[in-house]
Amino acid sequence: MLPRRTRANDAFTQSNPNVVTSNPLAISSTLPVSVKKGVLGGSVAFTRPDAGSNTIGGAVLVATAPVVNTRPLGLFINDALGNAFENTPGVASGKGPFVRGGAVGVKIYETQQQTTNGGGAVGDALTTYANGQKLYASINGYLTNRWQDSYEYAWINGVSGSGAGLVCIEPDVTTMGIVLSGPDSTSAELFAELKF
Numbered sequence: 001m002l003p004r005r006t007r008a009n010d011a012f013t014q015s016n017p018n019v020v021t022s023n024p025l026a027i028s029s030t031l032p033v034s035v036k037k038g039v040l041g042g043s044v045a046f047t048r049p050d051a052g053s054n055t056i057g058g059a060v061l062v063a064t065a066p067v068v069n070t071r072p073l074g075l076f077i078n079d080a081l082g083n084a085f086e087n088t089p090g091v092a093s094g095k096g097p098f099v100r101g102g103a104v105g106v107k108i109y110e111t112q113q114q115t116t117n118g119g120g121a122v123g124d125a126l127t128t129y130a131n132g133q134k135l136y137a138s139i140n141g142y143l144t145n146r147w148q149d150s151y152e153y154a155w156i157n158g159v160s161g162s163g164a165g166l167v168c169i170e171p172d173v174t175t176m177g178i179v180l181s182g183p184d185s186t187s188a189e190l191f192a193e194l195k196f
Helices: 089-093 151-156
Strands: 004-007 044-047 055-057 072-076 095-099 102-106 134-137 177-181 190-194
Touching: 055 095, 134 151
Parallel strands: 004 055
Antiparallel strands: 004 095, 044 055, 044 072, 072 095, 102 190, 134 177, 177 190
């Protein structure tokens, strides 16, 4: 059974990547050059307390700060706007089906480091996705193996004052799952087991 919740209005209009756009070096190489607007199939479905109760959407900034208590729930199954010649239940219903558990293969995930948290530079390539690594929801709403690049790390540590004085450690960040098989020369997909 797939949970369906009302989508936040910006789930149909957000840019991709939605949060880290000021540094072109940080944009994932798994995104197409002409990426569509709205949440993407394989991107993270977050709780969206800023948009209302029982509402989901993508990663969001409000007044340049991440929204507190925006937590990952799973991965969207479909793009918000759908594709030509395809059933588009999200558009028709305003709902957002997502998966919370089980094995999945995703074609979009972070390939670059998003922040300097934990060392390194923004835009540094992630070395590998190795079997058994933990996966987190990045600040852009894609899977990443760096908990320091997570959306929760950003708001817990008080980006622009949204949680000033707090210090985030790895257990504070939701582990979305583990890597079953990382992308390689045979397949660009990231295979994961979602665990909540």
